[in-house]
Amino acid sequence: MANTAPGASPPVVAYLRWLLLGWLLAAVCQMVTASTVLQPLSDGDKEAIAGYFVADADGFYGSLQETYHAVKALEILERSDVESQKICEAVVKSSSISVEDAFYVVKITEVLQCPQGAEVAKVVVPILQAGVVNANSLLELHYSVGALATIKGWSSNSAVHKDALSDVFTLLKELARPDGTWHYSKSDSESSVKAAGLFPPFSFPTTAIVLQLFWQSQNVCMIACIGSVKTAAIKLFGNLESHGQGVFYFSESKDETSQGGGALAATWAVLRGSAALAAVLPVNLKVEKEKVFGIANFLLRTGLALSPTEAFYQLDSLSVLEDYRPAVPIIVQPSSILSLNSNNNLEVAVTTVLGKPVPQVEVALVSAHHIGADSPPVWSSQNFNYIEDSGKYGCDFLSAISGLGKYKLRLEVKPKEHSSYTSGGLVTSSVTVVSAITVSNVQLAVLDSDSGIPDFSAVLDFEKQEKTSLSANHLQKLHLSFELTSPSGSSFKPQQVFLKLVHETHVEHLYLVKSSGKGFELTLDFLGLVEKLQYLSGTYSVVLIVGDETMENSFVWTLASLDLDLPEAPEGTALPPTVPVEVNARFAPKPEIAHIFRQPEKRPPILLSNVFLGLTLLPLIGFFVGLRYLGANIKLFPTTGLLGVAAFSFHGAIASILLLYFLFWLKLDLFTTLKVLGFLALLTLLPGHSILSYLADLSTKQKTS
Missing domain, CATH: 1.10.287 (Helix Hairpins)
Incomplete structure (x- = not known):
């Protein structure tokens, strides 16, 4: 919003540039490095935020401040449903407005790029010039000076008399406190940490803008004011708070300027002011890139805003980070699941905090460890290639891994030359490699209890989901064996392998199937299970259950229908549990009953009926005769x-x-x-x-x- 200073800068301006740069570097060094995997603002989040801003019949969104918040937020969201022409025509007609309203009229005109900029300047410049002279608070000074700097290019009459410069810096000096806090106004008896949090947008830009507007005038008060501002700026960043997990923010319970927002408003103020300072001073503020990532972490972990005001603070802060000259935070999102059967490469999406692709970086896989396995890293370094079609980075990860499972990744993102992106250091994430498992040698047999010789045996095909019929008594055994093989040819051991017997009365019994060498085996001795089976003879369904998070084809397979004959239950044996009532089957709609009525009797022709009717009327005629x-x-x-x-x-x-x-x-x-x-x-x-x-x-x- 500010213009660059003239080419031949006076000594005071040069001094201020280097001094302010030193303050910012000293303050940022107090932050803690954060490294975490974040999610950028999704399309669904953007739609939800856009829903906060609903225009009325005149195209406005409430007050001038609310309208500015709305048009600025919708501009960031790249929405085209703002009625710009209506709003521009309305703000030109604004009259008898305060300094605050004049500020928002100017900002709305700037955001919407209204062609009536010169007309707006004619209305608001006198109000703003008077506001500079009569300013008694930090907000009044911010509104008047900030708006004048914005419309400097629209009107040549936006300058303020140089005699007002001394009063401006005197006011700044009076509002600043040695302990780093600030007063909102001269009449404010209590200083506030949040006022200090709001200090950058209200004082750094204000100071820089005043220098641009009145830089020809050198004043000793200006130098004295800068000394007190230096102390306040250093102590300001000492008030930075941490919520853990690399989250940093500014907070203050006193809330006189932001109309809600709390820590979100204070953090927005710091970001907006720092960005304004970076735009005014043609010097690259060498802020450590990892430090800015902590602010982005806070903004993205805050969640969706609860009001239009908070939505504006969140969106505007993220938009500042989109082009933050010292360091632009970016989000690194690796694929979470890869399938060996589909030949998927490991892809990494690198986006800004608002979800825009970033092609100007280099992505490398530092290491990958198989979680739960004692194995060395897959490799020490592997570079990703940028994929134009998808806007992502990819590498052949599957060809280097040893098997299925979850892998812990460490990714490094390096900005290319002349770029200032940062991902907050090394990014730690995980990816799960899955595949379809081969099921083979599935054998189901009924064995003799004494000799162990199969009385019946069947080999089943998993692909066809075959099912067989068995019969057994309590003197026999049921034997199951099968093998699971991974794509590499090695034996696969899933997390869950169970055999379930389901009686026709819906009584179920579950048995764990354990691995044995290359395969899995289970033998059920019915003689020892008669009590657990509760002496229930009848038909059982034999069901095999195999599941694992890395299996694409986890299954529940009914292997056989088993007709089991068990001895009678002794006297006093507890009866099996009652079959649970299936409520849906009991109260579900019954089948429709189609009722057929008796077919009507055959009737005589209509002509014959009419003739008969005439004959019945003849006696009546005879009566009258x-x-x-x-x-x-x-x-x-x-x-x-x-x-x-x-x-x-x-x-x-x-x-x-x-x-x-x-x-x-x-x-x-x-x-x-x-x-x-x-x-x-x-x-x-x-x-x-x-x-x-x-x-x-x-x-x-x-x-x-």
Whole structure:
């Protein structure tokens, strides 16, 4: 973020360069060398971290600080889903902002490379210039001076009056403490180790930037300030803490500047400040490469961040290490498993902490020991070749090893000329060499108990997974023998070799098969096993189990079905354990029952049915014709008053009952029909009684008259 100093440097600038270099070397020498195998940030980790940063409708990620953290982190992750245009247009319109906000506006503009840089400078330069003059804290000075240095190339009006230089260095001197701690501000009564941890990004770069902005002015206060800064810088690295296993970090419980992060924030501050100092001074800071690896160890062993702020600290720290001029830590990852059958060479992936391939190194295998075997190293040195297609380094390791098993490797990574990579010293790792094992001479026999002569014998083929049938009684023995051979032709002894007898009631018995010379043998004397077999006669499955971590073809092989006849159990003998209930078999879905209904009877053609329907309607027609010939009339049908209502209701109810019968014939069931019929019967009863009474009275009157 800083520019190089002018070519004709004044004496004060040259003095500061060498003095600051001496401080850093003295501080780093207090670290402890760490050598370990690390895992770089994986693609899954990057996706998880990217999930912390979600933009709103305006393209922002919260406040200006949060937005800067987001766009910087997503830039490191090489994500293209940042709405740069929206954010750039919004930050240009920012007005009435504080020095802190102005700093983040400038940093967002720098990260997104917004074309509106000159417009941003017009808005924020007056605010930042006033911030330098009025700065009363370490943060205010960092924000104002750091932002002015960033926009120096955008605007010619970013300079600050040289009279402010004396006040700046006076403030730095007042904030520094002799014991290596720092105050955050003049009003802060307590000094803080974390402020010292944050000292490099807030003071080393600040001091260097001030020199770049005002280097024409030489001030005695500057020299005095540098003296106090030297003491603080040396004591600062004395506060470096270790967590063991080559992990180093800075920590402080007081947290006034980082908004969370703890040791992660303090360590980020040291890295960012050291990188800024290395960029300002055109001198190679000769930091011991192994020391930087301890910081990388801490960042990668921290795990995934728990907040967007911590995610930014972790990613930005790792990105600093990607191009850290004194020493770039790299991760060496050898293959963990090799197979003799597939002719795999030993491959080593060399990446940066963010997982980018590193082709500019030389990888050598210093030694390889077979773990668990008293054997000398496989070789003293073997160089790896870079494989363009995979981006890894490989060598023919399998041709030099003595057999299967786990090998302990010691790898050395040497940077090529003019490169500054470091893997933290010799890398210790392990690789397991596996292969398919040959299974041969598998013999299963039933022997006579007295003579030992086989009553039955079978040779089984492992490749075909053959199975045989046997029968035996308690006066006989079961004998098993087989051989296991490694690809080199030597006898192979796996970690697990068992023979299992499984009774038809699921009672199991397990027996260890021991090696005998070149092969493995086991003899089961059923006479001595009747009690252990719990006098259970019946069918047993004979199962051979062979397994080892170096076997590609570990197996469980059912050799035979054994029909075993054992004597009856004496009185008082404990019964075999109850067969365990298989819950899945008991409560699993039952087979579907397919029910076949009786086939419907054959029906007559539709035409014939319609003709029959017509014939059934003929009597109804005859009824109406008969009424005509009998002289039936409706002259006495009342049409007015209550009698008219009763007459119409009565005949309507009769018609409804007839309709109900018709519906019953079509679709209604008997119970529904009876319910409706009961209701219609009540409707028929009352009007029917009225109209019939009227007709009876009328008939009586006609007869008397």
